Amino acid sequence: xxxxxxxxxxxxxxxxxxxICKLFAKENVEVTLVDRHNFHLFQxxxxxxxxxxxxxxxxxxxxxxxxxxxxxxxxxxxKARGVDQANNVxxxxxxxxxxxxxxxAAGATTNFFGMKEVEDHAYGMKTIQEAxxxxxxxxxxxxxxxxxxxxxxxxxxxxxxVIVGGGPxxxxxxxxxxxxxxxxxxxxHHLDFNNVSIKLIEATAHVLPMMSQDLQDExxxxxxxxxxxxxxxTQVVGYDGKxxxxxxxxxxxxxxxxxAAGVKAVEFIKDCGGECARDGRIWIDEDLMVKGAVNKNVFxxxxxxxxxxxDMKRPLPTVAPVATQQAKVCYENIMKLIKGDxxxxxxKYKDLGAMATIGxxxxxxxxxxxxxxxxxxxxxxxxxxxxxxxxxNFTVAIKWGWNLLSGIRLGRIITNIKLDSGKLTxxxxxxxxxxxxxxxxxxxxxLDKED
Amino acid sequence: xxxxxxxxxxxxxxxxxxxICKLFAKENVEVTLVDRHNFHLFQxxxxxxxxxxxxxxxxxxxxxxxxxxxxxxxxxxxKARGVDQANNVxxxxxxxxxxxxxxxAAGATTNFFGMKEVEDHAYGMKTIQEAxxxxxxxxxxxxxxxxxxxxxxxxxxxxxxVIVGGGPxxxxxxxxxxxxxxxxxxxxHHLDFNNVSIKLIEATAHVLPMMSQDLQDExxxxxxxxxxxxxxxTQVVGYDGKxxxxxxxxxxxxxxxxxAAGVKAVEFIKDCGGECARDGRIWIDEDLMVKGAVNKNVFxxxxxxxxxxxDMKRPLPTVAPVATQQAKVCYENIMKLIKGDxxxxxxKYKDLGAMATIGxxxxxxxxxxxxxxxxxxxxxxxxxxxxxxxxxNFTVAIKWGWNLLSGIRLGRIITNIKLDSGKLTxxxxxxxxxxxxxxxxxxxxxLDKED
Numbered sequence: 070x071x072x073x074x075x076x077x078x079x080x081x082x083x084x085x086x087x088x089i090c091k092l093f094a095k096e097n098v099e100v101t102l103v104d105r106h107n108f109h110l111f112q113x114x115x116x117x118x119x120x121x122x123x124x125x126x127x128x129x130x131x132x133x134x135x136x137x138x139x140x141x142x143x144x145x146x147x148k149a150r151g152v153d154q155a156n157n158v159x160x161x162x163x164x165x166x167x168x169x170x171x172x173x174a175a176g177a178t179t180n181f182f183g184m185k186e187v188e189d190h191a192y193g194m195k196t197i198q199e200a201x202x203x204x205x206x207x208x209x210x211x212x213x214x215x216x217x218x219x220x221x222x223x224x225x226x227x228x229x230x231v232i233v234g235g236g237p238x239x240x241x242x243x244x245x246x247x248x249x250x251x252x253x254x255x256x257x258h259h260l261d262f263n264n265v266s267i268k269l270i271e272a273t274a275h276v277l278p279m280m281s282q283d284l285q286d287e288x289x290x291x292x293x294x295x296x297x298x299x300x301x302x303t304q305v306v307g308y309d310g311k312x313x314x315x316x317x318x319x320x321x322x323x324x325x326x327x328x329a330a331g332v333k334a335v336e337f338i339k340d341c342g343g344e345c346a347r348d349g350r351i352w353i354d355e356d357l358m359v360k361g362a363v364n365k366n367v368f369x370x371x372x373x374x375x376x377x378x379x380d381m382k383r384p385l386p387t388v389a390p391v392a393t394q395q396a397k398v399c400y401e402n403i404m405k406l407i408k409g410d411x412x413x414x415x416x417k418y419k420d421l422g423a424m425a426t427i428g429x430x431x432x433x434x435x436x437x438x439x440x441x442x443x444x445x446x447x448x449x450x451x452x453x454x455x456x457x458x459x460x461x462n463f464t465v466a467i468k469w470g471w472n473l474l475s476g477i478r479l480g481r482i483i484t485n486i487k488l489d490s491g492k493l494t495x496x497x498x499x500x501x502x503x504x505x506x507x508x509x510x511x512x513x514x515x516l517d518k519e520d
Numbered sequence: 521x522x523x524x525x526x527x528x529x530x531x532x533x534x535x536x537x538x539x540i541c542k543l544f545a546k547e548n549v550e551v552t553l554v555d556r557h558n559f560h561l562f563q564x565x566x567x568x569x570x571x572x573x574x575x576x577x578x579x580x581x582x583x584x585x586x587x588x589x590x591x592x593x594x595x596x597x598x599k600a601r602g603v604d605q606a607n608n609v610x611x612x613x614x615x616x617x618x619x620x621x622x623x624x625a626a627g628a629t630t631n632f633f634g635m636k637e638v639e640d641h642a643y644g645m646k647t648i649q650e651a652x653x654x655x656x657x658x659x660x661x662x663x664x665x666x667x668x669x670x671x672x673x674x675x676x677x678x679x680x681x682v683i684v685g686g687g688p689x690x691x692x693x694x695x696x697x698x699x700x701x702x703x704x705x706x707x708x709h710h711l712d713f714n715n716v717s718i719k720l721i722e723a724t725a726h727v728l729p730m731m732s733q734d735l736q737d738e739x740x741x742x743x744x745x746x747x748x749x750x751x752x753x754t755q756v757v758g759y760d761g762k763x764x765x766x767x768x769x770x771x772x773x774x775x776x777x778x779x780a781a782g783v784k785a786v787e788f789i790k791d792c793g794g795e796c797a798r799d800g801r802i803w804i805d806e807d808l809m810v811k812g813a814v815n816k817n818v819f820x821x822x823x824x825x826x827x828x829x830x831d832m833k834r835p836l837p838t839v840a841p842v843a844t845q846q847a848k849v850c851y852e853n854i855m856k857l858i859k860g861d862x863x864x865x866x867x868k869y870k871d872l873g874a875m876a877t878i879g880x881x882x883x884x885x886x887x888x889x890x891x892x893x894x895x896x897x898x899x900x901x902x903x904x905x906x907x908x909x910x911x912x913n914f915t916v917a918i919k920w921g922w923n924l925l926s927g928i929r930l931g932r933i934i935t936n937i938k939l940d941s942g943k944l945t946x947x948x949x950x951x952x953x954x955x956x957x958x959x960x961x962x963x964x965x966x967l968d969k970e971d
Contacts, residue, residue, distance in 0.1 A: 107663060107934045124575040126931040133707035134932075140709050146663040163667050163953045197935060212558060212597040216614050256584035258591050464915040480577040481585075483558045484648060502614045 070169060071099040074141075075407050078159050078168035080149045080337075082109050082132045085371035085392030086174035092400040094139035098407070101166060103159065105148040108132055108197075111456055113389065115194055116238060119203040119327075120245035121480035127465050128456070129197055149175065151340030154363040160340075170366045170403045173341060173351065173359070174396070177372035177387050180331035180348060190310035191326040194238060203327060205483045207246065210324060211253050212483075215260050218502065222322070228265040229323035231313055233305055234330030235271030236278070237425040240288060242327055243269040244428035247295040252481075268298045268321070270305060272330070277433070279386070279423045284433045287440050291427045305330075332387050334373040341367070350375035350384065356413035357399045368403065370395035376416065390421050424448045430473055521620060522550040525592075526858050529610050529619035531600045531788075533560050533583045536822035536843030537625035543851040545590035549858070552617060554610065556599040559583055559648075562907055564840065566645055567689060570654040570778075571696035572931035578916050579907070580648055600626065602791030605814040621817045621854045624792060624802065624810070625847070628823035628838050631782035631799060641761035642777040645689060654778060656934045658697065661775060662704050663934075666711050669953065673773070679716040680774035682764055684756055685781030686722030687729065688876040691739060693778055694720040695879035698746040703932075719749045719772070721756060723781070728884070730837070730874045735884045738891050742878045756781075783838050785824040792818070801826035801835065807864035808850045819854065821846035827867065841872050875899045880924055 070076060075098045079086050082104040093100045108129040117123040136142040147161035152171065159166040179193030192203045207230065213219075214227040232243045247267050254262050269276070269292060275285045276292075276299070289299050304316040313321040334349035343351040343359040352360040353374045359367045371392030375384040385391045395416055402413040422436030424447065432444035439447060449469060453462055521527060526549045530537050533555040544551045559580040568574040587593040598612035603622065610617040630644030643654045658681065664670075665678040683694045698718050705713050720727070720743060726736045727743075727750065740750050755767040764772040785800035794802040794810040803811040804825045810818045822843030826835040836842045846867055853864040873887030875898065883895035890898060900920060904913055 107659060107932070124577045125935065126575045126933055129933045131707075131932040137706050143709060144707075146666075162951055164669060197933070201935070208558060215597075218615060255588050256582075256595075258594060463918050467914050467918075481558070481582040482577055482580045482648070484576065484652070500613055 074099045075169045076101065076167070077170045077172065077403060078103065078166055079172045079174055080104075080159065081174035081176050081371070081373070082106070082144075083112070083174060083176045083371060083392065084389040085396045086172070087132070087135055088393045088396035089172055089174065089370070089400050090136065090142050091139075092397065093403075094136065094142050096404065098141065100142045101145050101168075102132065102136075102142060103145045103147055103149055103161060103166065104132060105146070106132075106197075107144075107146050109135070110197060112195070113237075114452060114456075115197070115200045116242045116245055118197065118480070119194060119200040119207075119242065120249050121204055121208070121482075122245065123465060123468060124480050125197050125201070127468075149337050151337065152342050152367065154342040154367060157364060157366065168366070170406070171368065172399060172403075173338065173367070173369040173373055174371050174392065175335045175337055175373045177332040177350075178335050179328055180333035181328060182331060184307065187305065187308045187326070187328065190308050191233070191328040193328055194242070195332070201484065204480070207249070207325060208481055208483045211257065211260070214264070215257055216502065221264070224261075225264050225266070226311070226322040227324050229268070229321065230266070230325045230327070231268045231270060231321060231323050232327045232329060233270045234328065235269060235273070235276035235299075235301070236329060237423070239269055239271070239327075239329040240276055240292065241426050242329060243267060243292060243297045243299075244295060244426065244431075247292075247297050248428050250296070266298065267296065268300060270300045270303045270315075272302070272304050274302050276301070277423070277425060280425075280433060280435045281438070284435055284438065284440065288425070288427055288433055291431055295428060332372065338369075338373050341369075343367070343369070346375040346384065348375075349373075355415040356402050357395055357416055358402070358413075366406070368399045370399050376418075385418055388423075391418060394418060424451065525550045526620045527552065527618070528621045528623065528854060529554065529617055530623045530625055531555075531610065532625035532627050532822070532824070533557070533595075534563070534625060534627045534822060534843065535840040536847045537623070538583070538586055539844045539847035540623055540625065540821070540851050541593050542586065542590075543848065544854075545587065545593050547855065549592065551593040552596050552619075553583065553587075553593060554596045554598055554600055554612060554617065555583060556597070557583075557648075558595075558597050560586070561648060563646070564688075565903060565907075566648070566651045567693045567696055569648065569931070570645060570651040570658075570693065571700050572655055572659070572933075573696065574916060574919060575931050576648050576652070578919075600788050602788065603793055603818065605793040605818060608815060608817065619817070621857070622819070623850060623854075624789065624818070624820040624824055625822050625843065626786050626788055626824045628783040628801075629786050630779055631784035632779065633782060635756075635758065638756065638759045638777070638779065641759050642684070642779040644779055645693070646783070652935065655931070658700070658776060659932055659934050662708065662711070665715070666708055667953065672715070675712075676715050676717070677762070677773040678775050680719070680772065681717070681776045681778070682719045682721060682772060682774050683778045683780060684721045685779065686720060686724070686727035686750075686752070687780060688874070690720055690722070690778075690780040691727055691743065691876050691878060693780060694718060694743060694748045694750075695746060695877065695882075698743075698748050699879050701747070717749065718747065719751060721751045721754045721766075723753070723755050725753050727752070728874070728876060731876075731884060731886045732889070735886055735889065735891065739876070739878055739884055742882055746879060783823065789820075789824050792820075794818070794820070797826040797835065799826075800824075806866040807853050808846055808867055809853070809864075817857070819850045821850050827869075836869055839874075842869060845869060875902065 077098055078101045080103050087109055090100050090102050109132050111128040114128045133144045147163040150160045178195050181188040193199050210227045214224045230246050232239045250265050276288050277285055292299050306316050307314040308326050313323050338351050345351050351369045353369050353376055355378050357368050359369050372387040377384045398414050398416045424434040426432040426448050430442050430445050432448040433440050434444045434447050528549055529552045531554050538560050541551050541553050560583050562579040565579045584595045598614040601611045629646050632639040644650050661678040665675045681697050683690045701716050727739050728736050743750050757767050758765040759777050764774055789802050796802050802820045804820050804827055806829050808819050810820050823838040828835045849865050849867045875885040877883040877899050881893050881896050883899040884891050885895040885898050
């Protein structure tokens with residue numbers, strides 16, 4: 070209790086966390102929102118940062134700004150480390166936080182399925198930093214490939230971009246990189262773009278599993294027309310930073326692998342005192358309470374929670390609508406408990422359909438079924454109105470319009486975040502190719518023989 | 521010679537470098553533009569990135585995009601290391617580049633005047649990365665100060681922001697941080713903002729040395745009205761990351777020192793075979809040729825060049841108009857030499873006046889003399905039309921308008937670039953304050969005694 074009011078602690082400021090805090094803000098309770106970042110991230114557009122379309126502050130919104138007028142919602146920037154359910158305390162790197170009710174909304178991270186080597190060399194795409202690292206790396210590989218002393222094999226390796234995972238993230242990333250290639254083509258006056266290869270690898274027989282067969286086929290058709298090699302029923306078994314190994318024995322030389330093949334709950338969830346599924350998500354009951362919660366006051370919602378009931382074959386997917394719909398029911402149930410009513414509501418998911426862009430002016434939407442430009446307009450509208458911050462609505466609309474009309478991407482700025490053995494780091498040591506060759510002998514600038 | 525055409529190599533894609541390449545693009549020559557970054561940076565607005573107003577891609581423009589239609593201008597991303605004048609070769613980390621004519625337009629970096637300790641702990645503000653590091657650090661210090669276990673002394677140290685140097689950069693940064701404080705005040709519901717202190721330290725008796733006395737006085741008055749402590753005739757002698765030491769013996773506990781007190785030419789300039797001034801700038805003749813150039817084909821323009829002739833008391837200042845005006849004359853002179861005309865033009869600087877913002881809706885302009893909102897409108901217009909990329913004109917105009925009307929800064933995103941012993945690095949290890957104190961005992965949330 071704080072000042073005589075129930076204290077609700079929420080871990081994670083994603084779609085679910087922000088929504089539930091906003092709901093509690095109107096009530097006579099004190100809320101502490103804990104997040105290791107100071108911003109809410111609009112994850113569905115992360116791929117646009119990684120491909121130079123949008124900049125970070127267009128998809129990241131300062132968490133505190135949501136609660137400017139809500140004095141009973143307090144932001145606490147810290148990394149959650151675990152939950153001591155017996156004592157009603159959340160453990161963080163900035164101390165312990167006692168709670169009356171706890172909501173776990175901590176989200177998900179990339180799942181490399183235990184392949185350590187892949188994890189060390191492939192790019193995940195769940196954070197702003199990862200998206201920036203991908204942007205920097207992809208742009209830099211074009212610059213590196215453009216150097217005159219490169220062999221053809223080196224150039225091909227640097228210009229081979231592999232995306233693993235045929236879900237919306239993988240499909241959208243592959244389409245966006247294909248368009249980035251077309252833009253780069255206009256600005257690299259001497260680079261042979263026949264060396265560029267973009268591959269989308271999917272383990273199953275279908276991309277976009279939530280869509281119908283005809284939309285899946287349309288997606289593959291559009292991707293192929295953009296020059297993306299779509300490889301279905303293809304499994305990755307290893308990647309050492311240079312060679313991507315497939316189960317079939319095929320080896321693909323590439324310096325860029327973007328891993329969008331799976332997610333799992335963030336590490337912290339396993340230390341919350343609940344039982345977890347194989348992908349780390351914590352099992353919850355129909356009332357969204359963590360299964361076996363010691364004091365009946367710990368709930369979980371969104372990507373970090375595994376919800377499966379009745380005739381469901383698998384837990385609900387890790388998508389924003391699940392998180393926001395759960396936020397509402399979780400809020401109602403905690404308010405009931407506060408008022409002494411133990412007759413909690415049961416959560417029922419309402420599927421609102423799915424959509425994915427396949428690049429500039431093209432998308433697929435499954436309900437109502439749409440493809441092409443119409444679908445893209447629908448996709449754009451839905452994403453624009455859900456973006457936080459009126460400023461972002463404006464500037465993103467301008468950028469997308471600009472991008473559609475002119476085909477120019479303005480975010481092509483190489484800062485120096487890069488991936489090094491599974492850790493994001495800054496480029497510190499400059500590359501040294503000063504003695505590898507002489508500029509004269511290069512291919513980029515051909516000197517006249519007589520000079 | 522390349523394909524029988526003279527090969528002009530330009531080092532640096534700043535205001536001078538881009539301008540001269542654009543001029544050569546129309547001529548029957550081959551141009552190679554060398555830069556270690558793939559973007560042109562609009563440095564005058566860097567302080568707005570450091571204070572969360574603008575995002576990086578609004579002030580950084582991909583260098584290659586300038587020359588999309590100019591097939592004779594080739595971009596070469598590399599770090600220049602020196603010049604072998606005798607052999608007409610530029611040395612880079614990606615090999616040697618032979619030239620017929622060389623233009624040094626490599627720019628300037630922060631001058632810590634040999635104070636290594638200060639260099640290791642204070643933030644420079646000449647690159648995108650430094651601006652992002654300042655943004656992250658300042659925002660993070662507010663979050664750190666907000667933690668309940670902090671002592672008053674720690675909180676004061678974290679909320680003391682010192683800017684050293686009363687030139688335009690220092691003045692603008694101080695004004696922008698003061699406004700950031702006012703925005704933060706609305707969103708930190710429990711932090712005592714009386715602990716916040718913003719100090720602008722200037723060694724001489726005046727801020728904005730290029731302005732008249734009355735504009736200088738007006739600037740100090742406005743800054744003070746915003747709660748900035750302006751300390752004139754104050755010299756810094758040391759900073760260890762915790763205590764800023766003044767010549768007077770006064771010590772200021774602070775975890776943030778932003779150094780805008782001086783610039784010097786980038787390191788590379790000293791290895792170009794010319795004679796350099798004390799601040800590292802290379803001496804040039806009236807025709808902009810490097811003094812004593814061995815083969816009479818090496819020029820220097822902009823911040824990296826020291827130009828002083830006739831009755832001038834000191835070299836021209838390191839500002840954009842000098843660089844762009846020199847670019848034009850340098851281009852004319854190289855074209856003359858190519859055509860065999862040795863009667864080179866002499867450079868004469870036309871001073872267009874100076875302007876500086878002192879925060880939202882306020883600025884000073886010295887010719888024609890203006891202050892307040894009118895000056896701010898003039899400042900805004902001049903900067904908007906000079907920004908590269910029509911998209912940036914739009915989005916920056918929207919952001920400034922938004923900022924003016926709502927007072928909201930949307931770029932307040934803490935990514936994880938930080939300064940560590942003079943090197944920018946990424947935060948890897950999470951802070952551990954888990955045992956320092958108990959959340960219960962903190963000040964931020966006061967627990968009822970009876971609970």
